[in-house]
Amino acid sequence: MNACGLIVEYNPFHFGHLYHLQQSRKKxxxxxxxxxxxxxxxxRGEPAIIDKFQRAKAAILCGVDLVIELPSVFxxxxxxxxxxxxxxxxxxxxxxSVCFGSEHGEIDTxxxxxxxxxxHREKYDQILKRSLTEGYSFPEASRSAYQAIGLNSxxxxxxxxxxxxGYSYVKAIKEYGLSMKALSIKRVHNDYHEPxxxxxxxxxxxxxxxxxxxxxxxxxxxxxxxxxxQQILMEYKQEAGLWHNWQDYFDLLQYRILTMQVEEIREIHxxxxxxxxxxxxxxxxxxxxxxxxxxxxxxxxxxxxxQRIFVHLLLNNQKQTIQxxxxxxxxxxxxxxxMNKTGRAYVNHKRKVIGVPLVSQLKKQKSPLALIDEKAxxxxxxxTNHDKRSKLRRQELTFPYMG
Amino acid sequence: MNACGLIVEYNPFHFGHLYHLQQSRKKxxxxxxxxxxxxxxxxRGEPAIIDKFQRAKAAILCGVDLVIELPSVFxxxxxxxxxxxxxxxxxxxxxxSVCFGSEHGEIDTxxxxxxxxxxHREKYDQILKRSLTEGYSFPEASRSAYQAIGLNSxxxxxxxxxxxxGYSYVKAIKEYGLSMKALSIKRVHNDYHEPxxxxxxxxxxxxxxxxxxxxxxxxxxxxxxxxxxQQILMEYKQEAGLWHNWQDYFDLLQYRILTMQVEEIREIHxxxxxxxxxxxxxxxxxxxxxxxxxxxxxxxxxxxxxQRIFVHLLLNNQKQTIQxxxxxxxxxxxxxxxMNKTGRAYVNHKRKVIGVPLVSQLKKQKSPLALIDEKAxxxxxxxTNHDKRSKLRRQELTFPYMG
Numbered sequence: 100m101n102a103c104g105l106i107v108e109y110n111p112f113h114f115g116h117l118y119h120l121q122q123s124r125k126k127x128x129x130x131x132x133x134x135x136x137x138x139x140x141x142x143r144g145e146p147a148i149i150d151k152f153q154r155a156k157a158a159i160l161c162g163v164d165l166v167i168e169l170p171s172v173f174x175x176x177x178x179x180x181x182x183x184x185x186x187x188x189x190x191x192x193x194x195x196s197v198c199f200g201s202e203h204g205e206i207d208t209x210x211x212x213x214x215x216x217x218x219h220r221e222k223y224d225q226i227l228k229r230s231l232t233e234g235y236s237f238p239e240a241s242r243s244a245y246q247a248i249g250l251n252s253x254x255x256x257x258x259x260x261x262x263x264x265g266y267s268y269v270k271a272i273k274e275y276g277l278s279m280k281a282l283s284i285k286r287v288h289n290d291y292h293e294p295x296x297x298x299x300x301x302x303x304x305x306x307x308x309x310x311x312x313x314x315x316x317x318x319x320x321x322x323x324x325x326x327x328x329q330q331i332l333m334e335y336k337q338e339a340g341l342w343h344n345w346q347d348y349f350d351l352l353q354y355r356i357l358t359m360q361v362e363e364i365r366e367i368h369x370x371x372x373x374x375x376x377x378x379x380x381x382x383x384x385x386x387x388x389x390x391x392x393x394x395x396x397x398x399x400x401x402x403x404x405x406q407r408i409f410v411h412l413l414l415n416n417q418k419q420t421i422q423x424x425x426x427x428x429x430x431x432x433x434x435x436x437x438m439n440k441t442g443r444a445y446v447n448h449k450r451k452v453i454g455v456p457l458v459s460q461l462k463k464q465k466s467p468l469a470l471i472d473e474k475a476x477x478x479x480x481x482x483t484n485h486d487k488r489s490k491l492r493r494q495e496l497t498f499p500y501m502g
Numbered sequence: 503m504n505a506c507g508l509i510v511e512y513n514p515f516h517f518g519h520l521y522h523l524q525q526s527r528k529k530x531x532x533x534x535x536x537x538x539x540x541x542x543x544x545x546r547g548e549p550a551i552i553d554k555f556q557r558a559k560a561a562i563l564c565g566v567d568l569v570i571e572l573p574s575v576f577x578x579x580x581x582x583x584x585x586x587x588x589x590x591x592x593x594x595x596x597x598x599s600v601c602f603g604s605e606h607g608e609i610d611t612x613x614x615x616x617x618x619x620x621x622h623r624e625k626y627d628q629i630l631k632r633s634l635t636e637g638y639s640f641p642e643a644s645r646s647a648y649q650a651i652g653l654n655s656x657x658x659x660x661x662x663x664x665x666x667x668g669y670s671y672v673k674a675i676k677e678y679g680l681s682m683k684a685l686s687i688k689r690v691h692n693d694y695h696e697p698x699x700x701x702x703x704x705x706x707x708x709x710x711x712x713x714x715x716x717x718x719x720x721x722x723x724x725x726x727x728x729x730x731x732q733q734i735l736m737e738y739k740q741e742a743g744l745w746h747n748w749q750d751y752f753d754l755l756q757y758r759i760l761t762m763q764v765e766e767i768r769e770i771h772x773x774x775x776x777x778x779x780x781x782x783x784x785x786x787x788x789x790x791x792x793x794x795x796x797x798x799x800x801x802x803x804x805x806x807x808x809q810r811i812f813v814h815l816l817l818n819n820q821k822q823t824i825q826x827x828x829x830x831x832x833x834x835x836x837x838x839x840x841m842n843k844t845g846r847a848y849v850n851h852k853r854k855v856i857g858v859p860l861v862s863q864l865k866k867q868k869s870p871l872a873l874i875d876e877k878a879x880x881x882x883x884x885x886t887n888h889d890k891r892s893k894l895r896r897q898e899l900t901f902p903y904m905g
Contacts, residue, residue, distance in 0.1 A: 357880035357895075358816070386888045413761070477761055485789045
């Protein structure tokens, strides 16, 4: 059996994702499409609108064959570490290809960009370092550095978020010597962060904005979401009591910062350069999450970077725990979130060549990565209905959805 | 000027407290009555119904001259450590006497009991240790040990909670060689934990039950509370949005336990004998505070002991921070919560002989004890109205109430 991997968040699954899925299946000619999906917290440092189990189920109902969790240690990171985690996961799964969306849909341009990068790596590093020292944020600094080596236009423009991710995927495949083939398809209506819905293929951001604003699935939102996704979104809200949003976690975050010593805040993954003091000073005055973020933001600390730090704070993720896990160059287990018959057949077919445990439900003994994912779920569900919380948390221990 | 000290919690101030205040003033013939009061968390391991600033103001309006905070490090402890903290505070304040309520109101019986205790200390220690090894809780074990040396009846019955506190006061005076005189007055209608109001002098427990049950001050509750206290209770609820109760902190506590490693839970003050595992196991299933406590309670872990541990968990109080502070044998500062003219005159009169700083508002530089009290306030107000939280917290930094 032949498999193609997708790297996704599905927050929530929409018609753009469906298009990506269908095109990838076609381009790869794979029997099985596997999605590596972020769990309850996402790459840009946000809680997912509904939990990973329901998002995985929705993906299966929309045509994905197998959904594997990208451990949160890798999911809530910059694009390079996110790509590393996702591709190491796909490598352990023995997929034949990975297929991602990009502006041009041509994989060769990414390979050329990577070659250019390796040729000019020294210059890139130099400029990156200088810009960081000057107080620029990492995204800005790396943009300057890419520009300096000619990677800001032409074949691949690395100022576009989806190109950065795609480039990170290609880079990871090269740098970790992975065996899968990289494929790319052209995105349609793909303005990544478009705030409002204006087409049936809309950005996930615009769909979430619409959902949070109205607290129900409006007719406009319905246009953008496959039926099973609408159903699952409604059921989740009914049970958990909410669609998750950062503001729901404001009380917990503020409480945490105000009862931690600065020394403890400094131990949290991502907290650098005296941010521990700034967090404490701004916490006491904030009366909402947005408010707090606005007070915290600086040239160096982008919104996304701060949000990721808030995830690590919420999860009580310490540097000493996270850093060694990020440094590993293989994935110690594969966590199945949902699958259909094809996915099951693939797993059975490959069982002998997959060298790491396939985990379908968390057991008493957990790997360090799984322990952190369990903690992430514990934190994630802390804002749900009291009487449903333990049931929602128990999903970690029960068998995954089988489509 | 001559001063008499009272050791109080005023949760809330009621007619029984007023009686104690008036009788103490009479018995001591003091010019100034000083109350050492627990802050936002109390000896039995509970959040106070309203904050320490409002409770202190109520005390002044009801006739107390000066209210000093008992640092939470000492307040949320067993009777011996609570007594130590309170009496060391009064010692630094240079009061002439301390006056407490007891079943018989005769101080000599406490002194005799103390003498008996010192004569039979070895036997007491032996039996205490044996009972603890057998799995009894500390209160039960010490009750057996007192019984074995004849301190369970007759002159002083140490099975009555108020006698235990009084005895702890006398013991602390003797053991730390303090210079104040101990006085006792007889309590009236003094069933300490009576659950329901049945007299205008009612237990604080019964008054709180009535208030929490009805969420307003019923006619029955009014009978037990001086007018200024009623006023303050209403204003506080208006502003903060609640009268504090453990259930309000359930989300924070459950979230904390479920995102801590067992090794971290073990570092919390009061967590011993594998309780860290029990806390984690029971947390996931609990859907209310009472529920959780019921699941946690064992022969060894009394309700009160568990509640105190929950305070230390909520405040993130680690053993390594708390233990050295408990071992000190003087109070490093005196925190003024409220005062009237007499209280101010007393402080001015004694300023030269008081050897430690008199703190009327927290500054940037804080002693370790004050840092923990600030943290306690931060945690305490975490459940109040969003838009009032920072104002409520700012009380720590502003000048105390002056009656």
